[in-house]
Amino acid sequence: MKIGNVTLESPFVVAPMAGMTDTAFRRLVKRHGGCGLVVTEMVSSEGLVRGIDRTLEYAEYTEEERPVSIQIFGGDPQKMADAARIVEGMGADIVDVNMGCPVPKIAKHHAGCSLMREPERAASVIGAMTRAVKIPVTVKMRAGWNDGSRNAPALAKMVQDAGAAAVTIHGRTAEQSYSGSADWSLVARVASELTIPVLGSGDCVEPEHVIAKLSGGAKLAGGVGADFSRPISGVLVGRGVLRNPWILAQAADLAAGRPPREVTLRERGEFLHQYIDLLLSERVHEADGFRHVAPSHARTGAPALVAVGRERWVINKLRALCAWYSKGLDGASHLRVRVNAATSIAELRAIVDACFFDVPGQVAAV
Numbered sequence: 465m466k467i468g469n470v471t472l473e474s475p476f477v478v479a480p481m482a483g484m485t486d487t488a489f490r491r492l493v494k495r496h497g498g499c500g501l502v503v504t505e506m507v508s509s510e511g512l513v514r515g516i517d518r519t520l521e522y523a524e525y526t527e528e529e530r531p532v533s534i535q536i537f538g539g540d541p542q543k544m545a546d547a548a549r550i551v552e553g554m555g556a557d558i559v560d561v562n563m564g565c566p567v568p569k570i571a572k573h574h575a576g577c578s579l580m581r582e583p584e585r586a587a588s589v590i591g592a593m594t595r596a597v598k599i600p601v602t603v604k605m606r607a608g609w610n611d612g613s614r615n616a617p618a619l620a621k622m623v624q625d626a627g628a629a630a631v632t633i634h635g636r637t638a639e640q641s642y643s644g645s646a647d648w649s650l651v652a653r654v655a656s657e658l659t660i661p662v663l664g665s666g667d668c669v670e671p672e673h674v675i676a677k678l679s680g681g682a683k684l685a686g687g688v689g690a691d692f693s694r695p696i697s698g699v700l701v702g703r704g705v706l707r708n709p710w711i712l713a714q715a716a717d718l719a720a721g722r723p724p725r726e727v728t729l730r731e732r733g734e735f736l737h738q739y740i741d742l743l744l745s746e747r748v749h750e751a752d753g754f755r756h757v758a759p760s761h762a763r764t765g766a767p768a769l770v771a772v773g774r775e776r777w778v779i780n781k782l783r784a785l786c787a788w789y790s791k792g793l794d795g796a797s798h799l800r801v802r803v804n805a806a807t808s809i810a811e812l813r814a815i816v817d818a819c820f821f822d823v824p825g826q827v828a829a830v
């Protein structure tokens with residue numbers, strides 16, 4: 465699949481997830497294979513333009529994650545264009561615009577999903593960005609703001625006309641947040657009506673779901689008299705990849721006609737140790753050019769996470785991941801309670817060993 469001039473080796477994508485899909489996590493998922501694109505956590509256009517360190521960190525990525533899409537949010541066309549230039553300057557392959565976030569803090573600034581309520585503004589944001597950069601500009605939106613306004617088909621067409629190179633649709637409304645289920649027939653309908661690639665997002669927690677959504681698209685769109693030659697181009701996996709970071713590799717196995725690889729409990733434990741290792745070593749002894757950063761970092765140097773601050777940060781990261789990662793595992797609540805009570809890295813590692821390594825002969829239920 466191609467998005468603009470960027471070739472994706474696989475149609476399976478790590479969805480953007482604020483607080484979760486940091487560069488360390490994305491690297492680990494990517495190493496398992498099957499992943500055609502990773503998208504960063506959403507990054508504030510305001511913070512990027514003003515060079516606010518904490519914002520800039522969300523945009524960081526490393527070479528092995530390519531192709532990389534940096535997702536930005538904001539509602540001011542000029543600022544979004546300036547932010548897109550910064551993203552391009554960082555060497556990102558794609559810049560994505562968040563038109564799906566329903567959180568009031570974001571939506572009240574004409575950003576996130578509130579852009580779906582202001583289609584003209586949304587189109588002018590995309591127009592300003594596509595004039596400002598050469599890399600593809602893409603959009604991630606929801607079905608609409610609420611049930612009375614499921615305007616993804618119309619808005620997707622508008623952003624395509626404004627120059628967007630691809631659109632992703634999470635088939636829920638902002639009002640739904642995460643309740644109910646994602647409407648994939650809407651994704652299929654938009655795919656059938658646009659000329660650019662259309663990707664879908666929502667509710668893929670098994671590799672079989674990923675394949676079914678991808679290949680079922682044309683069938684779903686059939687109901688609205690669609691052109692069968694334009695199926696859904698790709699699938700973003702969000703919560704499913706937090707539960708099971710191998711899901712994209714397993715989907716690729718299925719797509720290649722192989723049984724999905726089995727993941728042992730030990731491998732799941734090793735993943736957590738590797739995640740801790742990567743988080744602990746972020747920005748420590750990295751060769752020049754290892755990390756792609758936004759300009760103000762280059763000027764002021766990397767923010768020094770002091771040892772205690774880093775340990776606390778890593779513990780919090782593990783707590784956040786384990787809330788999802790433990791789902792479906794035997795003893796999930798036991799793992800979560802223990803990780804939430806941990807106060808040191810050593811304790812965290814001991815918990816991982818106890819829950820994943822000291823249980824002979826088990827295969828994780830993923």
Ligand SMILES: Cc1cc2nc3c(=O)[nH]c(=O)nc-3n(C[C@H](O)[C@H](O)[C@H](O)COP(=O)(O)O)c2cc1C
Pocket residue numbers: 479480481482483484505506535562563564565604634665666667668700701702703704
């Ligand atoms: C913790 C969390 C954070 C998210 N952050 C973002 C974000 O920063 N940008 C975005 O476009 N979507 C965000 N999403 C939405 C996901 O990208 C995805 O569209 C949604 O979760 C539905 O897919 P899923 O059922 O595979 O999780 C987030 C979802 C979750 C659960």
